[in-house]
Structure formats: structure tokens, C-alpha cells
Amino acid sequence: MNFDEFTGEVQHRLELPGTGEAVRATRATMMTLGQRIPADNAEDLAASLPMEVKWYLTDAVDEHGERFDWSTFLDRVAEIEQADPADAAYHARVVVDLVRECVPESDFQQLRDQLPEDEDRGNWGKLFEVVDSGGWSEH
Numbered sequence: 001m002n003f004d005e006f007t008g009e010v011q012h013r014l015e016l017p018g019t020g021e022a023v024r025a026t027r028a029t030m031m032t033l034g035q036r037i038p039a040d041n042a043e044d045l046a047a048s049l050p051m052e053v054k055w056y057l058t059d060a061v062d063e064h065g066e067r068f069d070w071s072t073f074l075d076r077v078a079e080i081e082q083a084d085p086a087d088a089a090y091h092a093r094v095v096v097d098l099v100r101e102c103v104p105e106s107d108f109q110q111l112r113d114q115l116p117e118d119e120d121r122g123n124w125g126k127l128f129e130v131v132d133s134g135g136w137s138e139h
Helices: 001-016 020-038 037-046 050-057 070-081 085-102 105-114 124-132
Strands: none
Touching: 001 020, 001 050, 001 085, 020 050, 020 085, 037 050, 037 105, 050 124, 070 085, 070 124, 085 105, 085 124
């Protein structure tokens, strides 16, 4: 999948009016994930993504990953995307579901392992709600 196909799919799934909104949602989600996960995990995840999406993820990477919770993740995504936090949360879930479709299962599992379900770090499972419900579908 190339960048145009990726952002077109994001635009379609989110029913956004234009590609600019889809690019902003993708960039906001991937940049913020890149800040949160360690560099080696980001590189593994990015390897199967379109080059531009890879840049969003890896340009923001910290060698060890910055520790922040789900709430902070949403605040950062919303700020970058210039969206309401509830919309940004849904957009991030849909972008992550599309990432899941593009990358090897083991690389996606590494991402999930970096975002643990515990009270100290927030409920990262919310990021995977679309994935866990069977993914996005038109049916």
C-alpha cells in the first residue's frame, strides 16, 4: 500500500471530507506513537508502512520511548491534529487498525506490548478497540 492508498483508506473509514484531514489524523497518531515507543520497535513497525507514514512514526522517536499515559496520548494527538479529543481518539483507533492490516502480526504485537494495560499508564487498550472488535468493515 502506498501513501495515497493509505490516506485514502483513512479518509474513507473516517468519512473525512478531504485528504488533508486524513493526512493530519495519520500524522498525529503516528508521531505520537513514535514518541511513546522505543526506537527499535518503531523501526520494526515502520518497515512495512508507506514511506511517509514511516517518517511520521520514526522522526519523533525517542531511543527508549517517552513514558506517558493514554490521556496524554489523546491530548497530543488532538493538538497535532487540531481536533476535538473524542474525534482524535476515534481517528487514532482507526489509523492503528489500518496499521495492523499493513504490518506483520509480530510487529503489531510488539506495539501492543509497549502499551501495557495497567492503572499506572492508563488504559492503552482503548487504542486497540477497533482492532479487538474485528477491525473496520463496511458491513
